Amino acid sequence: DAMVIQNPRYQVTQFGKPVTLSCSQTLNHNVMYWYQQKSSQAPKLLFHYYDKDFNNEADTPDNFQSRRPNTSFCFLDIRSPGLGDAAMYLCATSRDFVETQYFGPGTRLLVL
Template identity: 95%
Template sequence: DAMVIQNPRYQVTQFGKPVTLSCSQTLNHNVMYWYQQKSSQAPKLLFHYYDKDFNNEADTPDNFQSRRPNTSFCFLDIRSPGLGDAAMYLCATSRDSGSGDIQYFGAGTRLSVL
């Protein structure tokens, strides 16, 4: 059974049209992460939530925002997608955020920007 679920699997949007990606988890983990992965590149951390505390990476563009309304759900909002934002977006969860806790990933959402 899938433990980290991302919807949709594929998303097509137009240049500048806001888009929201969804992630839910059944693990009851404290931490939820959003990564961006472009073709043949390493996943790049955008931000993470420890419970309700939001932690943004220094180099994450302002165009990317996130919401975590409850323990189970987390959303990635891209306010004005550009062509360079086309990528796979990965959601992950971990029990804790320190001491090398294992991160469990969802299947990802492939975003295309036309």
């Protein structure tokens, strides 16, 4: 059974056209994370929520925003995608900090 679900699995957008990626979880975990992963690189943390508390990593561009309307859902908004934003975007959840993070299958974003 899927525990961390990401939609869509593949997303194509145009340069500068806003795009939203979604993540949902059935684990009732407190923490949700968004990572960006480029080819042959490790995942890079963009931000996380502990419940409704939002934490933005210092080097996450302002172009990236996030929303968590409830425990189950979290969204990644890219306001003006550039070519350099093409990547795999991974959502993860954990019950608490310093606990195992469970990843979704990822959304691969292509920017034309």
